[in-house]
Amino acid sequence: MVKGLCRLACVLLLLPLAFSLPPASGETAQARPNIVFVLVDDLEAGVLRNFPNISKQLVRQGASFERFFVTNSWCCPSRTSILRSQYVHSHGVLTNTAPEGGFDRFYANGLERSTVGTWMQSAGYRTALMGKFLNHYPGTSTEATHVPPGWNEWDVPVKNLYEEYGYTLNENGKLADYGWSERDYLSDVLAGKARTFMTASKDPFFLYLAPIAPHNPSNPAVRHANAFSGVRAPRPKSFNQEDVKDEPRWLRNLPTIKQKGIDRIDERYRDRMRAMLGADDLVGSVVETLRQAGKLDNTYIFFASDNGFHLGTHRIKQGKTTPFEEAIRVPLVVRGPGIAPGSTVNDMTATVDLAPTFAELGGAAVPPFVEGRSLVPLLNGRKPTHWRKNVLVEFNRPLNKASAKQTPVPAYQALRTEDYTYVRYETGETQLYDLAADPHQLHNIAATADPALLLRLQSRLLMMRTCSAANCREADTRS
Template identity: 45%
Template sequence: MPALIDDLLNILLGGILLAYRTILLILALLVGSVMPVPTVSPAGLRDASPVTARVAQPLGLPNIVFILADDLDLDLDTVTTMPHLQALLAGQGITFTHFFVNASICCPSRASLLRGQYVHNHGVYTNGPPPTGGFETFRDLGLENDTIATRLQDVGYRTALFGKYLNRYPYGSPSNYIPPGWGEWYSPSPTAPGYNQFNYTLNENGTLVAYGSDPADYLQDVLTTQALSFITRTVTSGEPFFAYFSSFSPHTPSTPAPRHTTLFTDTLAPRPPSFNELDVSDKPQWIQNLPLLTPEEVQQIDDQYRLWLQSMQAVDETIAALVETLEATGQLNNTYIFFTSDNGYHMGQHRLLPGKYLGYEEDIHVPLFVRGPQAPISQTVPYLASIVDLAPTLADIAGIEIPAYTDGRSLLPLLGGSPPAAWRQALLFEQYVGDHHGLRDPLGEPPDPFDSPRFQSAPLFYSGLRTADLKYIEYDTGERELYNLANDPFELENLAASADPTTLAQLAAWLSLLKGCAADTCRSLEMRPPPPPPICAELDFDHSGSVTVIDVAQVAAHWGETPQTPAWDPRYDLDDNLVIDAADMAVIAARWGEICP
């Protein structure tokens, strides 16, 4: 613990120095002088173009700086070790406490961000290869011809991407390919990708540039230098800008900058009650089959968590450098800054080795911090928000029409501190064929912890909905999970087997509707649950209008079946005990002879 305190104090001293430089700049502006201002230059960061302090011009269209982390958790406390993020974004803007991704997997989630659509509508289901996902699917479906980048560019924004685009980019296209909508482009190729932070090839506006292993080649720093240059050059043009900074951190192998390798050396991964959970008898069968984590596996988790924290310190320095440059160029008060992640990550919860893809809180609950011209200072927003809301929010900020195909909604009213009287009551999350089932194409990807045998029996599909207090999940095996998060935030007690059947039926109906929704229909369905279905109708299997002996016969025909049997039909497992037996007959007998409304 003393070592962790020393680490945090060292990082905080950096924040104090940044604040000191900012105060000097403000004093210079107040007396009307114009002076050169150094960019934030941690050891190893290449020098950017000189930044000159200037009096802010009259505000026009707001600028947008969007910072995206890769696999960053919220519930494992990584963001609390980032002092610049806390001071410059959370402390000067809004923290969304209930922000979620639609799919806990990189490429589908990034497609949702760029398009504002749920995965089942944009059709990029996995990280690839085609036809289920990856960059090629996004390109071949024509989706990149209409993204938030193309829309902003069309109304005069100068746009630039720094870092990771979509998994497998630019496979199947020229090595120097630049997608529509991007005026400037700095993204690594898949044959020399950026996950390791060293020894990569960067597509710099169509020119492929190879980088080595020197500290100055650290990718996060190289991208930061390019982003600072883009902002300062664009400010002189008088045009608004959209800078999309997509970091490779903290994605495995979570390579830290050399200057940060001595930090957090004694830190252990968080040990919430769900860590290496002792009793998983209420969980889906594949989790019940997991053995307890071994001491060696726990050590692996602790080792990865330390790299996790170390690798995010350079991202934290990027935040400081961007804010300082915006301040120096007179644009900070006319710029929205977003910070979020494409998905979450678990480390040891429910006996799971480090990874993602699941519907538990660690995987779908991610950070969102926003600082901007209208955003209140140091406030939290408890409203349900989703990654599909980001594209319509950016469009709203720019004053342009939100595409009709968008499933999300603008968060701008929440950023202005005046939330609407009515807001969504549920969010959809979904997962399709996952990379962990032998369909994963390793092109440009580091080894995935879920390639291990421990995860091989995980379900191929699931979908779920999240309300303010409840989470409901349905798996392709017929299994279900229900958690009361107000009383059970660590998802220890699955209530699906004991919940009121009417409540379960209502949640199932709501989820069924959301899984097939699109655009306005999604936003309408999210506002309120459907009315509870008549219990009688659920038992009227032959649709005769009443519960009769024919219905009993249909259930009896499946007597003794479990989710592992080929003919398994979860409709007949009326008490949700995963076997069709006398208990199900008792449920139907209790409604015998009832006329369905």
């Protein structure tokens, strides 16, 4: 009787989000699917074909989301949105560094007490987080041995994480130092730990696997050091944008990139692709481990990035934090039970949708503060009647001077709709791009657009930037 009441409570919590029901009472915990979430760092959209395991094992065997967006094109705010299914103005982790961002802000706001990890663990899942957690973890708020609630297995770097060598891992509350030998390469170490976790788990498991690649300095495994020789960075029409006279001042102030800078962009692109081959091997290891353990057919594998990356586009030699497609649109590929191999999803989706999706797949209850939508209907080839038409992207300038030097972009709020990108900066400047006529975002038409269109977009942006909890799922459908 008690179990039945608990199940009813979970169902009632899930109904406002249009979630499907948890497993029926006759199903066992073991019948629920396993979930693996691979989150890479700073990977732009459109490059997955370069990686054999990702392209063969995920793209060809799963669904690719063509319009998947971040809530913020910087690591820590974006990852907090993933963990909590909240837009940045709701969770309050505004930047990568203290005092207004980073792990310290996440911890001080009490956000670790309710994340996708705690939800899945409460639903009976064995949970693990391996790899990058949040920027500047463990920060000044906790010891290096601190393990947040919600995770049965915890293997997270606390020092030198971006090097992929010479780092320290917090392994379930104990610190372990890794060196500079080939066997210490972080992506490979994570692959081994993931293999052990998946093989040993008898309960359904949720594995959040976060390799560092291709984040700078983009160190590859020794075996990949000579890959992609001679390859150039992509040259879309936005590369080294020539005409910026109608753009905001921050972009007008960027000079065109000279040949020496372009050569360095090509070098950086090769480094990033080489580093990603380690993450690709990790994906291959995950798939093969699941296959050998007889668990592959009952496992969903999600692959995504926390934000995109500029490599010469819009005059930006490298970086993120902008409202342009190169920074805010990222890959999402999902394979698993019932997903049509090689399929494509063109509906508007966002990183706030990931945690609710994991929850529905696992029959977990979610708290009322959740602002995203479950992607399960889209994975099943169905589109709900009322689906998202708006995605909100927010960026805040860091107070930390060293962090502020990383980006020339002023604070802004941006609305990405099915047809437009509309941006309002704290400087009072605006951008508007008609994505059908100008997919590369080369012509800012904010000064010449129909005033009625601008008013509608301003209204939609206002609703999104002031929304909270369930009413975000009302605001995101407004047209």
